[in-house]
Amino acid sequence: MASKNTIVRFIRGVAPAASVLTPPLAGRWLATLFCTPQRRPPLSRELKWLEGSTRSAVSYQKNYNLPIWTWGEGPTVLLVHGWSGRGSQMAGMAHSLVEAGFKVVAFDLPGHGDADGKLSALPMFAKAIRLVADQVGPLHGIIAHSLGTTGVSLALAGGLSVEKVVYMAPPENMPIYLQRTGKLLGFRPGIAARAQKHLETLYGLPLKSARATTFGPAMSASLLVIHDDTDTDVLLEEGKLVARHWPGAELIVTHGHGHNRLVRMPETVEIAVGFLNREKEKSEAG
Numbered sequence: 001m002a003s004k005n006t007i008v009r010f011i012r013g014v015a016p017a018a019s020v021l022t023p024p025l026a027g028r029w030l031a032t033l034f035c036t037p038q039r040r041p042p043l044s045r046e047l048k049w050l051e052g053s054t055r056s057a058v059s060y061q062k063n064y065n066l067p068i069w070t071w072g073e074g075p076t077v078l079l080v081h082g083w084s085g086r087g088s089q090m091a092g093m094a095h096s097l098v099e100a101g102f103k104v105v106a107f108d109l110p111g112h113g114d115a116d117g118k119l120s121a122l123p124m125f126a127k128a129i130r131l132v133a134d135q136v137g138p139l140h141g142i143i144a145h146s147l148g149t150t151g152v153s154l155a156l157a158g159g160l161s162v163e164k165v166v167y168m169a170p171p172e173n174m175p176i177y178l179q180r181t182g183k184l185l186g187f188r189p190g191i192a193a194r195a196q197k198h199l200e201t202l203y204g205l206p207l208k209s210a211r212a213t214t215f216g217p218a219m220s221a222s223l224l225v226i227h228d229d230t231d232t233d234v235l236l237e238e239g240k241l242v243a244r245h246w247p248g249a250e251l252i253v254t255h256g257h258g259h260n261r262l263v264r265m266p267e268t269v270e271i272a273v274g275f276l277n278r279e280k281e282k283s284e285a286g
Contacts, residue, residue: 012186019188027194030182031202034195035119037111038084046088053094058107058128058135064116066128068107068136072098075140077276078162079106080129082146082169083120086113092264093143093272100277105136109148122174122210123203125151130160140164141276145263146234147171149242150210157215166224166272168262169231172238174207216245223249224275226268233259250275 011033018026042050053069060066069087071094079090087106094104109128111120129151133139141164144152149170156162171177175196182192200206208214223246227239236253243251257265 008185015186015191016188019191023191023194026187026191028198030178030185030187030191030195031198032119033185034178034181035121035199037120039112040084040086042086042088042113046086046091049091049094050088053091053106058131060110060116060128060131064110066107066110066115066132067113068105068132070136071095071104072102074101074103076103076105076136076138077141077143078129078133078136078139079104080142080144080148080152081106081109081112082144082148084112085109085145085148088113089260090143090145090263093269096269096273097276100273102140102276103136105132107132109151121199121203122147122151122154123205126154126158129155130158133160133162141166143168143272143276145169146259150174153212153215153219154205154210156219156221157209162221164222164224164276166226166275167239167242168226168268168272169228169234169259170212170225170239170242171234172212172241174210178207212242212245216242217247219246224272225249225251226254226262226271227251228254228257228259228262230256231259231262 050069053071056068057065058068077097079093081087081089087108090106097104108115109120110124111117139162142152142162143166145168149167152165178196179192196207225239225243227236229236240251243249252271254268262268
């Protein structure tokens with residue numbers, strides 16, 4: 001199998017000419033590339049985190065399953081990974097959540113980890129989150145990372161019910177990432193706009209609907225945003241925008257954890273568990 005670097009070099013060699021000679025085709029090609037996550041095997045520490053869980057699955061569609069891992073008993077907390085991630089990345093939080101009295105559920109999104117499929121997109125994220133929630137819920141809380149947060153927001157906008165959500169490093173402006181991907185792969189200016197139009201037609205979702213400025217004001221779940229000021233993948237300003245447009249949201253800024261380490265650092269896990277547990281105790285008292 002060709003390495004990732006070889007594939008990227010090939011795309012960069014062909015994309016400029018394709019952009020000029022066949023702009024519509026180049027737009028659809030970029031759209032497909034943008035919706036193709038990179039599968040990475042779980043690290044040894046993640047396999048350790050999965051120990052003690054019960055594995056099951058949910059049917060996304062015929063012959064298309066998403067794996068689920070479950071720990072503990074109590075109010076259910078769903079863990080949602082980000083783009084090109086996997087449920088096992090989030091499993092480092094499971095022990096602390098179980099100790100706090102929660103049932104914990106992690107899963108692989110379509111096209112990620114051990115899940116079926118090759119392509120993935122935000123509407124698929126939202127559908128998968130609702131399907132898993134229907135199987136394991138009702139949900140007390142959700143902890144989501146990176147693009148998984150946008151999938152959760154779309155699921156909430158579509159009627160998913162949950163009391164508390166924790167967003168770690170949430171992106172806010174998807175067209176920026178599409179443009180960035182197009183530039184990185186060598187597509188000419190304007191092709192990203194074609195790719196965006198193709199995706200919006202294909203999935204029936206304007207990307208502006210996935211922006212906090214659009215969905216945020218209507219949200220009723222309590223939100224905590226945790227974002228690191230050294231994150232170079234999703235800048236802190238995006239997390240600030242999400243918090244600013246979500247009624248009553250809290251924002252905590254960390255330092256030195258970057259983007260992916262944020263989900264496994266003891267400091268951030270403690271903050272997330274404390275936020276969810278605080279509301280659980282209020283519910284039990286009431």
